[in-house]
Amino acid sequence: MDKKRNKYIFNRLVFHFRPQNVPESNLIFNHTWGLGGISATLVILLFITGILLQFVYEPLPGNAYDSIVYLQNDVLFGRLIRNIHHWSANILVLAAFLHMMRVYFTGGFHHPRRFNWIIGLFLFFLVLISNFTGYLLPWDQLGFWAVTICTGMVEYIPLFGSWLLKIITGGSETGSPSILFFFTIHTSVIPVFLITIMMFHFWHVRKAGGIVSPVSLRKESWEENSGGKDNNTKTVQHLIVRELVVALVLIAFIMVFSILFDVPLQEKANPGLSPNPAKAPWYFMGIQEIFLHFHPLFTVFIIPVIFTSVLIFLPYIKYDSDVSGAWFFSRKGRKMGVVACVTAIFVTPLAVIYDEFFVDLNSLIPQLPEIINTGLFPVFIIIAAITIFYIWIKNRYSASNNETIQAVFILLSVSFVILTITGVWFRGSGMALAWPFTVL
Ligand code: HEM
Ligand code: HEM
Incomplete structure (x- = not known):
């Protein structure tokens, strides 16, 4: 009886954000490679670990580096939490980029999904800014100079450049106001935008009747195929279970990866000593x-x-x-x-x-x-x-x-x-x- 009731409650909960039935084509793994779901899982992991990091992290140039050293050496699972946050953030850039490629190459950006493509672009922008603002927070040589290189580029934007630089850095160079600014943007502003816009993104997927169907299952005819049928299937039993499996495999992978590979922490930032070469974070290296x-x-x-x-x-x-x-x-x-x-x-x-x-x-x-x-x-x-x-x-x-x-x-x-x-x-x-x- 209790089991039945739990199942009922779980299903009701799921139906707040998913339909009861979805087209069968939504289950084909190599149509999406689960990349949207993987990105969403990574964002959730980042929120959980980010909140945990905030209990120890101090956003001031004099304290930030020491708080990270303390976190890594003296806090139970501190290093692991930092590793998970860092690797999830980097994998998210890759997953969101590959998801965008998947959407493009399966033609998932045509009507009625056109506007969702633009929402996706905005999400990608937020992911990049989250990564970039997080990069400065450990206040080590690597993050400090990578951010200094990038903020230095901002000055070249016509009309708004120096104004924007002043807002970002609180002066003309990376210093005490910058870390507070980055911290606030990273832990308050972007998370609110990211969650709100992600919800909007998912709602649009649903509004379009699920994800784009593979051509072989589309009801309209196409040059090589006419009239395949896309049957409906039960969401919880088929889709949610598959999504949970992908999420669990991903979390297991990130746990193992974070246990095996520590995130680098260089010496404390020294504004007078630039490393050679001084490079931007990898996702901005193309620029x-x-x-x-x-x-x-x-x-x-x-x-x-x-x-x-x-x-x-x-x-x-x-x-x-x-x-x-x-x-x-x-x-x-x-x-x-x-x-x-x-x-x-x-x-x-x-x-x-x-x-x-x-x-x-x-x-x-x-x-x-x-x-x-x-x-x-x-x-x-x-x-x-x-x-x-x-x-x-x-x-x-x-x-x-x-x-x-x-x-x-x-x-x-x-x-x-x-x-x-x-x-x-x-x-x-x-x-x-x-x-x-x-x-x-
Ligand atoms: C999409 C979401 C997010 C991304 C991509 C992201 C990315 C990052 C990155 C790359 C770092 C630097 C990690 C390092 O090398 O040490 C970082 C640090 C940090 N993040 Fe996030 N983050 C996200 C969300 C959050 C949230 C929601 C919070 C808290 C509410 C948070 C709190 C922190 C804190 C306190 C640090 C400094 C600790 C440290 O550097 O290890 N993050 N973040
Ligand atoms: C944080 C980043 C993102 C998250 C969490 C996310 C999540 C999702 C999810 C869960 C889906 C359902 C289908 C699937 O899993 O592939 C989806 C579909 C879609 N996404 Fe994203 N997405 C993100 C970024 C992007 C980006 C960067 C773009 C493109 C610029 C994009 C464009 C779309 C479009 C157009 C669809 C509908 C595609 C279809 O019907 O096949 N998304 N997204």
Whole structure:
């Protein structure tokens, strides 16, 4: 009797945020790889461990570092809690990025999910800012200088740059007001936004009738398939159980990982002694790598604005056909994706090496200002190269614009990943190119 009652209460609880039945296609693991659920589980882990850390952590430059040392050495499970918080945060960046890729490559961003794509982008932004604001809190050399490098870039934003820098740092450099500002943003402002917007994100998934169905199960006909049936299935018995399994496996993995690998803690921050090289956190290394090649105005403002606008408007472009639900749209789309990926793998490192050793963009045309030589001119070349690639691959494969836009998306994403890898592993002293794994 009690068991029945417990089950009833559990089900009622679940039905507050999930429907009683979901389409069978929502259960296919390799359609989503559980990445949205994995991201959500990581956020919950971060909240629990973050609150625990707050019992010991002191957000003042004089105390922050010592409170972390105390946490690690004298508090029961203190080191483990810090490790779980740190690794979950880093894995979250990866999981959210892969989730975004999954959504894009299964066409989950078309109508009626267009606005949810934009909400997702905002969530990704919040995840990055959470990570970034957390990075400063241990107040060691690593976090201090990584944050100093990034806040230094903010100054180049036109009109608002120095104002923004003042707000972030409380002055002109990283110091006592910065740690309090970062702490408040990290532990109060972002968590509230993150939870609220996550709820909105989930509500939109439900409003769209669950996740996008694989093409083979869609009721409308499609070029290779017509009229597969997407039956409904009971949420608790099938979906919730699967989600719980994925969450438990993830938590077990993070526990083991956190027991085996300690989070680094360097010496206490010394504002007078910059490490060499001084690097941004790994998820911003792609931007720091671009910074090494382009004019700062282009790196911190024009390129990010173009890139973010493209991501925001991606769902609103007029596509040739609606093929949401099919991985990579079609077989041809997959083939073109491979071509784009291979092109990025070859061309990006070559461009980095060429700029590093063979050309000095600064003195390309000495009479012209730096902003043209290292900004306008190379950006124009890149946009022209992307346009040529677009036209070439579209004609070569007689492709639809869905498939061609996807190929360009892959080209740019893989290039950005390669720039990040270059920055993290192939930059040594003075940020010069160096053979791998020199300094992290
Ligand atoms: C998406 C959510 C979050 C992310 C991505 C995140 C990320 C991080 C990162 C990367 C660090 C630095 C860890 C280190 O290297 O030591 C950190 C530290 C910290 N976080 Fe979070 N965090 C999140 C949520 C929270 C929440 C909700 C709280 C508390 C309410 C919190 C409290 C703290 C505290 C007190 C520290 C300093 C202790 C330390 O550095 O070990 N975090 N966070
Ligand atoms: C904290 C970060 C995020 C969390 C916790 C989260 C969570 C989820 C979950 C649980 C789903 C249901 C399907 C699934 O598991 O794949 C989902 C779907 C979706 N997410 Fe996210 N998400 C996050 C970030 C993002 C990002 C960065 C994007 C894209 C820019 C995005 C766009 C979408 C879209 C469009 C859907 C509907 C896709 C479909 O119907 O197949 N989300 N999200």
